[in-house]
Amino acid sequence: MAAQSSDKQTANNPGSENNGIIGRLLLLVMVMFGFGFALVPLYDIFCDVTGLNGKTGDKVNFVTAPIVDESRLIKITFLASLNESMPWEFKPQQSFIEVHPGQPTTINYLAKNISSKSIVGNAVPSVVPGLAAAYFQKTECFCFTQQELKAGEEKIMPVTFIVDSQLSTDINEIALSYTFFISKKTTQDLANNNLSAKNL
Amino acid sequence: MNAVVEEHHDHDHKPTGLGRWLFSTNHKDIGTMYLWFSFTMFFIGGALALVIRAELFQPGLQIVEPEFFNQLTTLHGLIMVFGVIMPAFVGLANWQLPMMIGAPDMALPRMNNWSFWLLPGAFGLLLASLVMSLMGMGSAPNFGWTFYAPLSTTYGPDSTDYFIFSVHLMGISSVMGAINVIATIMNLRAPGMTYMKMPIFVWTWFITAYLLIAVMPVLAGVVTMMLTDRNFGTSFFDAAGGGDPVMFQHVFWFFGHPEVYIMILPAFGIISSIVPTFSRKPLFGYSSMVYATASIAFLSFIVWAHHMFTTGMPVAGELFFMYATMLIAIPTGVKVFNWISTMWRGALTFETPMLFAIAFIFLFTMGGFTGLMLCIVPADFQYHDTYFVVAHFHYVLVTGAAFSIMAAVYFWLPKWTGNMYDEKLGKLHFWLTCISANVLFFPMHFVGLAGMPRRIPDYALQFAEFNQIATVGAFVFGFSQLIFLYVVIKCVKGGEKATDKVWEGAHGLEFDLPSPAPFHSYTTPPEVK
Incomplete structure (x- = not known):
């Protein structure tokens, strides 16, 4: 305990400077913790927008009959x-x-x-x-x-x-x-x- | 300046006995505890590795059941990553940062105490699961250190919850350590020490601390999702409930890839301190080193999916992650060339720290090159989950990160203890370690390329010779570390007195302090010109 008090005496910085940094960094920690969870919906949105993961779309209704390309199978x-x-x-x-x-x-x-x-x-x-x-x-x-x-x-x-x-x-x-x-x-x-x- | 410090020397108030360590707020005591903790875990994780290698000495099953083999690989990985490399770097930061920037102590000494003392709790939980497994009370975590869902969610053993809380505690500890490092560097630099005058080890730790703050919460998030999936009916990673197991890998590697750099950037800082000292030249390209470190840190956030090329990613994604990964070779190459240029025409001597540093440069670069091979998508389809990957990451983590830690210990130990270590034994330790590490890991490249899968206790007959060579290397490597332990203990107990400067070519504020360094580093800030 004595070490703590001597640390306090010898520390040459006011605590307020530290508090500002701690506050900002803790905020960053919170944001990144949230970001981890935000990746869940972001990942789905990304796949929907880009269609990258093989998910097929919903029901399609054709107004006119589509053209049949008989040259390909x-x-x-x-x-x-x-x-x-x-x-x-x-x-x-x-x-x-x-x-x-x-x-x-x-x-x-x-x-x-x-x-x-x-x-x-x-x-x-x-x-x-x-x-x-x-x-x-x-x-x-x-x-x-x-x-x-x-x-x-x-x-x-x-x-x-x-x-x-x-x-x-x-x-x-x-x-x-x-x-x-x-x-x-x-x-x-x-x-x-x-x-x-x-x-x- | 020394006179000023020595005047204060008598005023040190050190609590004695157990209380000195339990309630310590002193950066040196806490640094020492981190380093001993890491050393202890190194032997535990190493013992697990030796059981793995003993089992792999011959094809077929000899020593352990496959279920237990899985637990061994999992705990070996977790202990080495979170229990050895990371605490060792934090220990070095604790010892060195205040001395290097001319501060009396870390900025947040009580938080420092807490972040250390969370670690024995975290690893107590993790190791408790292993002890219970040995006593036949269910399995320890057995899903690999990457704990992919659904192996760790739907199929995870009961002890997975121990593992989850253990990771939470490690995460809190790392984040607090990182906040402390940033606050110390921003607030406690000596007058006149601008950012671009900071020693490179301080710079690399500054950037590493930001990486920790950015990704450890994501790790905490992913294990929290696992926890709720396992116990509270959510379906983040369960396809039957609308979740996606592949998403686990995305979130995990978003943490995992920056984590890789958390385990190597401080090593770059250590090597950048040692090479100039024993070359008797200033570091070549200081500012390019700083920018290279920052670029590596930035790139580490956009390459995570190169761990997942075989999950069925679209070609566009694979190409992006392949090219982004290749880009990392550029700043890393800058660093390697800077180290070589520092040595160029220097007055080189080869004391143990320098030997480890040179081995680091050579062997880490080889690990980097196999990394480049792995990032090539079509090639990765063959290398994925083989021993080639095991060889790659052991070259960067053992002959990379672990060698740098050993180099740092030899380099600064005289400053910490006031005594020179035994140079003969140090060199013996180096040569045994360096040769056996290559005997251990180099053959893994060959069996990996030939298709031997990782994390499997049995293998096809044609891999037997290389595996036997690797096992011999492993045992020599493991037992050589007892020499290291002996050298450290011998040096702590006594020996030839070290000078204040310790090394002929040493530079930096820590070498202006007396040896051993006083309990409080710089009670009066030095002037930096």
Whole structure:
């Protein structure tokens, strides 16, 4: 303790100068702590604006029929995966299709709830290569809404898409992938409703 | 000036016993504690590394289970980064900054005490998880020192929460240390010492302190997100809840890349102090050194995604981060050429600190070159997560940062203790360390290029020879550090008296003070012309 008092005596600066610096630096600390959290929405915004991460856009409505480019064939590969907590079976009915750009195409996925209760799911699409995502337009898709499957229920899930003929000629193959996630909140609501219906 | 200081010498009030250390507000005592803490952690982290190398001596599983191997690599990394390199640099800053700028002590002595004493708590938590793991009470953190989600969130062991609080404490400690450094440098410089007259070690620490303040809160943020993801139902990094595991890597490396420079900029300052002393010439290109340090610090914020080239980034992003990373070679090259130019036609002598400094320049530059290889996107797809990366960052962190710390200890130890260290043993320590470090890390380049993945306890048969060579190097390296420990203890206990100037070519305010340096450095500020 004696050391402290002697430090005080020997320190040749008034405390106020230090306080100003400490205040400014602590503010910087707070700002950077906030910035860490701000990166979460900023990251999403950045991906939305630039379309860099293969996220496909929302539903597209064509006013006039798009031009079909019959000189090109694009191979579309279909992939399906499930989040680990999702007790469904989920697969495309065909593993790939070859289409002309501009030609509307419908293919089907097949989903089955293998659990013993109703489950609501959300499908999240992704396109590889990421640069093709902006040119892969869906007019109908099971991913636009939540999907409910009762215990043991099986359902055909169609998706209609058009590959924009503006797609770079470098790209001849596109992979479309869906991952089904359980919608915990909606599934829970469903279970509660069933429970209250039984009680009535 | 010495007379003035000596007059005050008798007035030192040193509490004795444990209280002197627990309640210390003295920059030298706190610096000493930081350095001993770092030294202790060096042996603990090193022991973990030796178990890793012993397991990798042969292909197949011999000594540890794969689950425990993961814990070893994780704790080795965390301890060496946060427990050894960073505290050692803070310890050196505590000892040297007030002496170098002509101040009596650090600007915020009580905060200084607190920032040190948080560290034993932080590492107590972290090591407690290892002790519990050894006692069969669940796993210690096992997700690598980069703790990528979801390995550390969805799949993390229970001890992950220990780890999170440990990182919080380390972060608070580092931020307080950094605030102290900045306040000291801004307020306590001797009259006449303008910013561009500060010793280069002071400059590098000034910039490092700003890096710490900018990124340690981001680290605190990311572990806080992990904490809420694990315990409070948020989904920052959980895709099932709308989060994104890749975002973890972005936020982590936004901290992680500046962190890399936090661990090397003070080393640049140390080398820039030692090379002129033993070349008996002033530092070549002082102002370019300052600007190079500042440019490296700035660039460190815009290169983070070069750690993530294989996450499926778009080509545009990969190109940006590749070119930005390559740019860092320019200011770093400026520094290397400045050191070489300082030695050019100097009257060189090769005492132990100079040997370590020259080894640093050569070996750190090799680590820098492998860094340039790694930043080339198409090449990185092959190198990613192989032993080539392990070789790269051990060249910059062991033969870079750790060598600079050893050089600094040999360089300033006579000033701290008043006694010369044993030069013969110092040189023996240097040669054993330098040769064994290369035997240890150089073969890793080859097995890495051939495709041996990092963090795996087993490997394909064709990697066996190189791994055996590396393990032999590791054990020689590890046990050579006992010589270092012995030299330091011997020097603290006594030896040939050091002069005030210590080294023939020494310059700087710290060498105007008597040896050993008085308890309070400059009670009357010196005049700097």
